[in-house]
Amino acid sequence: MTAACAVREVTCVRGGRPVLTKVTLDVRSGEVLALVGPNGAGKSSLLGVLAGDLSVAAGDVELDGRPIGSWVPRELARQRSVLLQANDVSFPFRAAEVIEMGRSPWAGASGFADDEQALSAAIDRADVAHLLDRPYTALSGGERARVSLARVLAQDTPVVLLDEPTAALDLRHQEEVMAVARRLARAGKAVVVVLHDLSVAAAWADRVAIIDAGRLVACGPPADVLTAERILAVYGIAVHVVPTPDGHVSVVPRRTEFSDNVSHQGDEASYTHEQDRGRDLP
Amino acid sequence: MTAVVDAAVETRPETSRRGRGTVLLVSLTILLVVGVVMSATIGQLPVTRGEVLGSLLRHLGISTDWAPPSGELVDRTLDHIRYPRVVMSVLVGAALAVSGAVMQAIFGNPLAEPGVVGVSSGAALGASIAIALGLTFGESWSVAALAFVGAFLSTMLVYVTARSAGRTEVVTLLLTGIAVNAIAGAGLALVMFIGDTAAREQIVFWQLGSLNGSLWSEVLVVLVVAVPTTAIAIALAGRYDLLALGERTAGHLGVRVEALRLVSIVLVTLLAAVAVAFAGIIAFVGLVVPHLVRILVGPAHRLLLVASALGGAVLLVWADLLARTVVVGADLPIGLLTALVGGPFFFWLIRRARQRSGGWA
Numbered sequence: 001m002t003a004a005c006a007v008r009e010v011t012c013v014r015g016g017r018p019v020l021t022k023v024t025l026d027v028r029s030g031e032v033l034a035l036v037g038p039n040g041a042g043k044s045s046l047l048g049v050l051a052g053d054l055s056v057a058a059g060d061v062e063l064d065g066r067p068i069g070s071w072v073p074r075e076l077a078r079q080r081s082v083l084l085q086a087n088d089v090s091f092p093f094r095a096a097e098v099i100e101m102g103r104s105p106w107a108g109a110s111g112f113a114d115d116e117q118a119l120s121a122a123i124d125r126a127d128v129a130h131l132l133d134r135p136y137t138a139l140s141g142g143e144r145a146r147v148s149l150a151r152v153l154a155q156d157t158p159v160v161l162l163d164e165p166t167a168a169l170d171l172r173h174q175e176e177v178m179a180v181a182r183r184l185a186r187a188g189k190a191v192v193v194v195l196h197d198l199s200v201a202a203a204w205a206d207r208v209a210i211i212d213a214g215r216l217v218a219c220g221p222p223a224d225v226l227t228a229e230r231i232l233a234v235y236g237i238a239v240h241v242v243p244t245p246d247g248h249v250s251v252v253p254r255r256t257e258f259s260d261n262v263s264h265q266g267d268e269a270s271y272t273h274e275q276d277r278g279r280d281l282p
Numbered sequence: 283m284t285a286v287v288d289a290a291v292e293t294r295p296e297t298s299r300r301g302r303g304t305v306l307l308v309s310l311t312i313l314l315v316v317g318v319v320m321s322a323t324i325g326q327l328p329v330t331r332g333e334v335l336g337s338l339l340r341h342l343g344i345s346t347d348w349a350p351p352s353g354e355l356v357d358r359t360l361d362h363i364r365y366p367r368v369v370m371s372v373l374v375g376a377a378l379a380v381s382g383a384v385m386q387a388i389f390g391n392p393l394a395e396p397g398v399v400g401v402s403s404g405a406a407l408g409a410s411i412a413i414a415l416g417l418t419f420g421e422s423w424s425v426a427a428l429a430f431v432g433a434f435l436s437t438m439l440v441y442v443t444a445r446s447a448g449r450t451e452v453v454t455l456l457l458t459g460i461a462v463n464a465i466a467g468a469g470l471a472l473v474m475f476i477g478d479t480a481a482r483e484q485i486v487f488w489q490l491g492s493l494n495g496s497l498w499s500e501v502l503v504v505l506v507v508a509v510p511t512t513a514i515a516i517a518l519a520g521r522y523d524l525l526a527l528g529e530r531t532a533g534h535l536g537v538r539v540e541a542l543r544l545v546s547i548v549l550v551t552l553l554a555a556v557a558v559a560f561a562g563i564i565a566f567v568g569l570v571v572p573h574l575v576r577i578l579v580g581p582a583h584r585l586l587l588v589a590s591a592l593g594g595a596v597l598l599v600w601a602d603l604l605a606r607t608v609v610v611g612a613d614l615p616i617g618l619l620t621a622l623v624g625g626p627f628f629f630w631l632i633r634r635a636r637q638r639s640g641g642w643a
Contacts (some may be wrong), residue, residue, distance in 0.1 A: 074534065087531070097582060101535065104523075
């Protein structure tokens with residue numbers, strides 16, 4: 001399978017400090033790839049490199065088999081879309097106008113019907129139909145995040161890069177956004193999602209890439225990559241990796257030292273993986 | 283089914299807003315025409331509306347009975363005093379409003395304006411140097427050229443100092459404006475100190491702003507600069523919309539942000555410089571007009587720029603009419619009038635911006 005986008009041996013330096021060191025990663029069409037790692041590990045930098053925003057000190061960045069530097073901005077905007085963490089809008093554009101801006105790279109290239117179709121699909125998927133007339137600047141954080149997601153979806157590109165799309169969202173919308181990502185992948189797009197919640201990554205991603213201190217530590221199916229030992233090594237926190245009834249794994253911090261405050265179930269430290277499994281399964 | 287409902291929900295406000303845009307443009311055009319005709323009729327020498335119409339039609343090659351006798355006092359007053367002044371007020375108003383709107387777009391901040399951030403005083407300094415040194419190359423062009431240099435230097439100074447991470451905080455912008463205004467003010471004072479009496483008078487004229495004594499040669503310079511720059515700004519409107527999403531996101535949507543910024547700075551500077559060179563510092567037009575337009579028809583830049591150009595023209599034509607008539611026999615500086623309106627408006631804007639960001643962010 002060809003890579004929709006790829007970085008090879010990429011080193012990236014910002015402010016005199018290496019933020020990525022010799023990272024090699026392929027993103028395939030039809031998959032959701034989750035980028036996880038501690039704060040400041042370089043997840044957003046890697047996303048920036050994949051987007052073509054950051055120049056690299058060494059290594060190659062490719063999009064659809066071509067060096068990303070060789071793409072002209074308009075072409076690039078038709079190939080990959082990006083949702084950043086911060087999505088401020090300077091003037092009170094209506095949400096509908098913000099979403100329509102996602103179609104701007106296609107001006108002159110797609111017909112009116114295509115535009116309308118892409119817009120209504122995006123509005124539907126991001127669940128923002130009721131927000132269209134509101135000024136973007138008057139929306140709540142979660143509403144802004146979803147309107148911005150709709151803008152990215154309207155761009156309708158083969159590669160979709162999402163930087164913490166779930167950060168400001170409630171539980172239901174968080175799950176819905178990840179379901180949107182899955183559906184994009186099923187439609188053949190390559191989706192890269194930066195996530196903090198390892199359980200969300202485990203449940204929705206085909207592959208999880210763990211970044212730590214600018215290096216790619218591991219990359220593969222969630223169950224292989226998200227082990228308690230590796231998470232302890234990378235995040236410095238002991239966790240339980242618990243199977244869920246849906247057949248995924250969930251990552252839960254060990255909270256034994258506070259057990260006297262929160263628990264009346266006796267010694268949780270003695271819980272084993274097997275016991276967890278036994279308790280969670282019906 | 284839901285898609286149909288959504289589409290209906292989506293279209294209605296869209297058309298109503300477009301409808302409001304049309305209403306706004308038509309009303310502004312009517313206000314402009316009425317203002318222009320009234321400007322031509324009112325003054326020390328009374329001229330009837332019929333004479334104005336007849337004279338205008340004669341210039342278009344249509345002779346009527348209404349036209350004043352060719353070459354006589356009324357005809358000469360219209361041709362050499364009233365018309366250039368009215369055309370100048372139209373052009374300068376449009377130029378200032380458009381330069382304000384473009385500046386707000388590239389700074390991502392509705393408080394950016396050539397007068398506020400010191401671009402106008404930079405232009406005035408450049409123009410006053412041209413006068414004080416007695417530079418006279420290319421008739422009216424030498425003043426405009428030096429005004430451009432001054433305005434460009436101050437724009438770059440503000441831009442480099444006040445921006446960080448693609449946005450401009452309100453406080454930084456205003457503080458930078460204070461600094462630039464102070465430096466330009468010192469420069470102006472120095473030029474005044476060195477210059478002779480005539481130069482001094484002209485510098486005072488700039489600081490107050492006036493359309494008195496506009497010449498056709500000056501109008502021509504403003505026209506040649508302002509019309510193409512405004513057209514380019516309108517052509518870039520879609521990109522300014524995207525820029526509102528932030529520079530990185532605009533880049534992700536295919537905008538060449540660096541190039542757009544550079545072109546826009548040149549546009550803003552040309553417009554502000556050419557307005558200041560011949561009309562002096564007329565503050566707040568670039569702030570008030572785009573803001574009111576945004577309140578009425580939203581922030582989309584194509585309509586914003588067109589309506590701002592018209593609105594700026596309307597504002598200055600009527601302000602100039604007021605300046606000439608409010609005190610009998612005197613010609614008030616127009617900058618005084620716009621500042622009188624714009625100052626309180628600016629207060630209101632600052633208060634609003636402050637409430638929204640919850641303090642001086």
